[in-house]
Amino acid sequence: MSSRRDFLGELWRWTGGALLFASALILHRVLRAAAPAPRETTLSPEAVSRAIAEGGAELGGLFVTGPPSAPTALSLTCTHLGCRVRPASSGGFACPCHGSRFAVDGKRTFGPARAPLARASLERRGASWVTRL
Amino acid sequence: MFRTFALVSAALAALLGFLVASGREADRTRGTGRGPDHAGGRTERCVSCHVKPDEDPGGAHSRAALGCASCHLGNPLAFGKARAHEGLEREPGALSTVAVTCGREGCHARESARVATSPMTRASGIVSVDRFAFGEIPSPDSTETVADILAAARPTPAELHLRKLCAGCHLGARRANRDDAIHGNGSGCAACHVARLEKGDPPRAHPPIDARVPNDRCFACHSRSGRISLTYEGLAEVEPHQIAGGPLPCPAPLKLADGRPACRMAPDVHQVAGMSCIDCHLHTELMGDGTARTHEEEQVEITCEACHGPVREGGEVAWSEVKDEISLEIQKRERRREEEDFLRKGSEGRAPDGAARLGRAEPPDWTLSKKSSSHAAPPDARVRLGRRGTPLLNLLRRSSSSLSSSSSSSDWILVRKLDGVVLQVKQTPRDANHARKGHERLSCSACHTAWAPRCDTCHTSFDAARTQWDFAAGKPTAGAWTERSEGFSWGPPLLGVRADGRIVPAAPGMILDIERTAAGGGKTSRRLLAPMEPHATGKKARTCESCHRSPAAPEFEAGTRTGFRGLDAAERRRVAAARVEPR
């Protein structure tokens, strides 16, 4: 009799465990699928041409510069932990969170960041410029 | 025992806390609640303190519509003054921040992008001619801008000269950076579009913002160097000693607002007709059109012929062919403004000329049909174009009778932009005077310029011992450039031959001796002429003798040339280089 009770207790426990595992699996699937799509930024041609005329300027989270025919965008997101880097008084960019520094071309010069700032060329789409950064 | 002590001391501390907090609460109530905390549908706490009626620019930029932070930045959510004023822009429109003020997306992004290419921003004409005059660059056509000069780590003598004397006159110079005595107005967009406060205005009043730029905005800068703003108004600057019984007839001497003495001359006929600078000068040449050009004469779009004819091939098109987006927008805005005026004043209160204002005299229907993105104008409506094809929107043809595209003299009217008064635009007659053989290459202003200022004896010297304001450093630095002149004179303009063969007025703008010994280098003597429109148009043309008998006509230095015919082919080629060195 007692073995039967033990068995039922085990069954409850195993079923509960399985349920928990299944729930965790479903949660995992849900959360993994919820990854945001790769971002695409559209920039107006006026803003881009102004940025070029100024020798480079911040547009949203990007720093746009380069020749008018083929402008490039530098992501202002620090490659260390994602803070937004700002123009440094000594030239280039500095991260306000952990002190990483980057040169004007995005190359890392100092601090805990390892990778250079992400860089991409702008593509024409109709009248606007588009970049995947 | 300890527990009681802890309780009592905590209670006392809390009491203190409540007392201090009550004080802060009282401060808070005093600091707010005076005015609204919303503007244009957004939270904008600035307007709860800035409630005075004169703190409102009015119009499209009214406080109720835009609040303050849209232009002045800062923190519109904050309550305290210190936090609200963090990152404040005292000079909205200044080019260093224009991308987040006037030029923000949804406002004037396109315009501020164009202004980056305006000669008033770049000033590369002044820069390259100055550096050429100093012998620092081989040609006066460099693309260097004033920003490059200001950023130079080790300025050359010419760069120092520009920094000390010239670099205040460009749109990038912030107010703290410029000689208020000369300008007294903001930089960037504000330099032209924000009206100057008058003496009687409250000191902190917000000046109105307007696309209709009055002449005094232009005057602030263009009354120097070529002095076209002075000339246009019929004023000739003189040295103080010239007024007191000098050889020049100075019938009604006066002092300009900044203290410079001047003599009254004949104003430009367009000034007499009440026209302002912007009645002729197009937005594309003033604010830039996206193409950076080195010299002013390359930038200017308006020509005499554009209004007065003969219209060049393609200089006049049908309204329906105007596709220029900006022009269409301006039309739309003008129409809206007119409707607003009408609603405000009622038909009774309209100015007598107002009835004939844009789009009323002749009714091109200015409404833009969004669907077809073309405007619905009468099929016969025509428009004249500037040199590069920008339509002259205030130049209209009266609807009267003629439906043909050829224009008779009385057909065309000009609407003054500042007050809407309508003027008749006379067309150049095809008579003997205008068809004189051998004069085909003459520009209108070569003959119709009544007078032009001359700076006969300019001397620029450098004094290392003195200090002078440096527009790059934003403070006085060692070394001072001084300009000295024996006196100004005036007369019919000199003539030069432009690169395209046209004979145009030329100014001896850079006839000078430069002593740059102290600034490095030696003494330079330059004889430079620059093509220039003096802006003293007269109805009567100059006399034959003023060109063909006067030794001063073809070139400045009297006595060395006998007249136009005296120029040989080689000399003409030299002159044709526009900024010429005849020797």
Next chain:
Amino acid sequence: MGDAALTEAPAGGARSSSGDLGRLAFGFLAVSALSGLALVPFFSPAHALESLERLHGGMPWGFFLRALHAYSSFGLLVTAVAHLVQVLARRTERQLSAGSWWRSVLLLPLTLLALLSGFVLRGDAAAAEALPVGSRIAETVPLIGPELQRLLLGVIPGDLGAISLHHAGTLTLLLWLITAEHGRRLVPDARSLVLAGLVSASLAGTVPLPLGPPPGAFSGGAARVLLGPWYLLGLQGALVDLPVPSAWLAPLLLVLLLGFVRHADRARRLVVVLLAGWVAAYAAFTVRILLLARN
């Protein structure tokens, strides 16, 4: 096991002074939760900074309410840590069952998470930077990193909805539940509640609580170091020099060391020395980031 702990007789120290600090911490938790409840009607995760600015300046005593919430939470952290130190010093950890001790140790990271989520909910410039930092740190956790990050921070980038629900819901509930189990009472005693309330009110009145500029505000000037919440400065400093996973490895190490204190008989001294070393390193990194910020 929880049932067993609740029925277990209090082994002596119910009236000891370490119990006093613990009860005071519960008092702070209650003040914090109540003042947080009072803040709920004014806060919108979609307009975080704006709603706080409005509360701060536009509501009668709004600044006081917000400061009360913040200082009672700081009080919770400080008294909880002091309580822990006292427990370690007096070796009273065995008064709790092993399960209850491990859960109680979790109170420390949970408190820090609750405070940090509150910092992020300010929505100002510093808070806006804390969000990607937290997100990247969570991503470096092996196997479950991205999922953990989305669970805690939500799937909409930059949105504060999930965080505010965790702040007011998940974390508050967990803190209260575990504290109740730990202290064997559902609510704090009246004395601790009053004392915590008085201390919080005193600080809230006398020390103004700052609110930073909006994240998109035009900075104009050059970059300067944005400091995170004061209790995480050591972590911020550590991230300047140490690899990113140290941001979760170090707290994990702390929790494990604290948990093992109860099991270590002979090694207890070693564990306590390691704990002291951990704290010293944290203090050193705090100094490091402050020096970096000063330059």
